[in-house]
Amino acid sequence: MKYVDEFRDRVSVETLATAIRGITTREWTIMEVCGGQTHSIMRFGIDELIPRGITLVHGPGCPVCVTPVEAIDRAIRMASMKDVVLCSFGDMLRVPGSSKDLLGVKAEGGDVRVVYSPMDALKMAVDDPGKKVVFFAVGFETTAPGNAMAVYQAKKNGVDNFYMLVSHVLVPPAMRLILSDSNNRVQGFLAAGHVCAVMGYDEYEGIAKDHWVPIVVTGFEPVDIMKGIYMCVKQLEEGRFDVENQYSRVVKREGNPEAKRIMKEVFDLSDRKWRGIGNIPLSGLVLNGRYEGYDAEKVFGLDAVTAEEDQGCMSGKVLRGIIRPDECGKFGGACTPEHPLGAPMVSSEGACAAYYNYKDREKNEG
Numbered sequence: 001m002k003y004v005d006e007f008r009d010r011v012s013v014e015t016l017a018t019a020i021r022g023i024t025t026r027e028w029t030i031m032e033v034c035g036g037q038t039h040s041i042m043r044f045g046i047d048e049l050i051p052r053g054i055t056l057v058h059g060p061g062c063p064v065c066v067t068p069v070e071a072i073d074r075a076i077r078m079a080s081m082k083d084v085v086l087c088s089f090g091d092m093l094r095v096p097g098s099s100k101d102l103l104g105v106k107a108e109g110g111d112v113r114v115v116y117s118p119m120d121a122l123k124m125a126v127d128d129p130g131k132k133v134v135f136f137a138v139g140f141e142t143t144a145p146g147n148a149m150a151v152y153q154a155k156k157n158g159v160d161n162f163y164m165l166v167s168h169v170l171v172p173p174a175m176r177l178i179l180s181d182s183n184n185r186v187q188g189f190l191a192a193g194h195v196c197a198v199m200g201y202d203e204y205e206g207i208a209k210d211h212w213v214p215i216v217v218t219g220f221e222p223v224d225i226m227k228g229i230y231m232c233v234k235q236l237e238e239g240r241f242d243v244e245n246q247y248s249r250v251v252k253r254e255g256n257p258e259a260k261r262i263m264k265e266v267f268d269l270s271d272r273k274w275r276g277i278g279n280i281p282l283s284g285l286v287l288n289g290r291y292e293g294y295d296a297e298k299v300f301g302l303d304a305v306t307a308e309e310d311q312g313c314m315s316g317k318v319l320r321g322i323i324r325p326d327e328c329g330k331f332g333g334a335c336t337p338e339h340p341l342g343a344p345m346v347s348s349e350g351a352c353a354a355y356y357n358y359k360d361r362e363k364n365e366g
């Protein structure tokens, strides 16, 4: 990959802004799917560089934000059990469950540990056979291959005190759901480059064709995002609905075959509940029959744990691009990063956190 500086070059960004202005003849609404892209847009002020007629709305691509309350409650149940170590990425610790969060369980004496990789959790299990080590596997297609590999290695090496609490979600079914909603206003997508680096983008071609939306696979730096917007607007202005790849330095149409192979070895497709959105058919992954001995949900009977969502948070509308974070009545008042009411204010990829952290960027910079 080339150096990052060229993808943050101010002149290139301004040239692209001029090019976008030059081809825009009417209003368009474009959704960036990934929370990482949302943060880049807000951090670098891209929302203010593009013509006023182009509205960017933010998508469901924040893994912490879409993990359902009952998955958090299941993790909390596990972390409260004797001789169990619950391993998670740090962001998950402050996401509210029904009555508390994982940080609260840790404060009460639960063994909750932050890890940076599922392999760290697997090593913990090998090093401490007296404990049951559970990895809380959340996220999109980007994290699924690494999690699949950890389970595969556990089985291969006969590690029998390692488990996975799986709450994986897949992007394309969520895109279809957003487009099918009667309140939908999305006319084009910037697809998440990291997800497509794993899965490729042939699956997106059916979405573009069925729903008449252009989809541009896009990277995460300011020049990437500006180019993605330019390519998307150009298609919209020309009445085309194709899948184009802005992020070709990372993404190939077929994705990463080895990553897809290990996912297929370990996971099956399943229906999955998304926080704030509800059930989306065949939008998740579960451990398949060959690996059910590693499935914390089955081994510890956690599927009996169910939960209702707090209706006070409007994250479902934020995640589908129906409202912007600052259009939620609780934004910045009852809901702040210090006192979050919903996951999008907690997560480092959450749209509400992005608005909160960068909305005063001129003041902060000046």
Ligand code: SF4
Binding pocket: 312, 313, 314, 315, 318, 325, 328, 329, 330, 331, 332, 335, 336, 340, 341, 342, 343, 344, 345, 346, 352
């Ligand atoms: S501002 Fe807070 S309450 Fe409103 S949608 Fe975002 S996380 Fe939920």
